[in-house]
Amino acid sequence: MPPAKASTMRGAAWAVAGVVAGLVVAGLVVAGSGGDGLSAGPGGSSLSRAAAGQAANNQAPAVKPGAAKVSVAATAHVLNTGNGRLEAVVPDVGKTVLLIGDSQSEPVDGWPRLGLAAAGYNVYFCGRGGTGYVAANGATGNYVDALQRGDWQLPSGTPALIVVEGGGNDAAGGASNAQIARNAERLIAVLRSRYPGTRLAMIGTLARGSNDGGGRRSEVDALLGAVAAANGLPFISTGDWLTRYGLAKDLADAVHMNHEGRTALGGILEHRLRELGLDRKAAAEQGALAAVPAAGSTFQD
16 A cells, blocks of 8 residues: 555544544443453453453543443343253343454454444453354354354344454464355354344454455455355455554554554444444434345454
């Protein structure tokens, strides 16, 4: 990308990011666990602990009443007699997005959570770092296997939106296109069967871009975009965001963002959600929207 364009886009990214930063300060609620029982270790991972937003003086941040929550917990679990699976009772499930993802989403200030909360949703997270459509992390299966064997519980009732993010661990683990596409199709089918009236969207694999060293990560992002298109799903491609928005400087390691980077990406994601009519206000105005399938249809994230 020519330097002038990169500079312009970087400025736009930070302008959008400022919206999220302001919302976080104004009162996006930062809770402890996502309520899925999958925090890494007794004290949580270093990413999770850093994401908890603890002030230096241990004072809790001010919370605006009624603000969207980046992390909501189950208050109970119930048996779904239709499929025999335990499900989580989530407060205000009709205002909540079900987010399935990896370690880009797991921290409570992860950029997918920030973007979704800024778009008006409470966020209920299912997933864990190291997982993906094919990738498992040893304690937790890949997305669809983890769901089916009960590693985490879907919310009871009908969430406002379902978003699946990921693909980075599949790229790193050498999963083939066929394996990724097959498991993505399986997951889509399960989610559609359980939530026939809820819109489902996908977020791709964060990367630098195919012309800037994105490699397999950018390839997987494009593959997931094709799967989403074949199934009539809205797709947010992130396979070149690090380059497009000049955010490679905010990487904490090869694939994860530092806090500033997560905030910036959250703002960009919120903007894309609103462009696609996937923010909560637009979704509420449109009513429950079921996506219609088209014919023929060494670092861990």
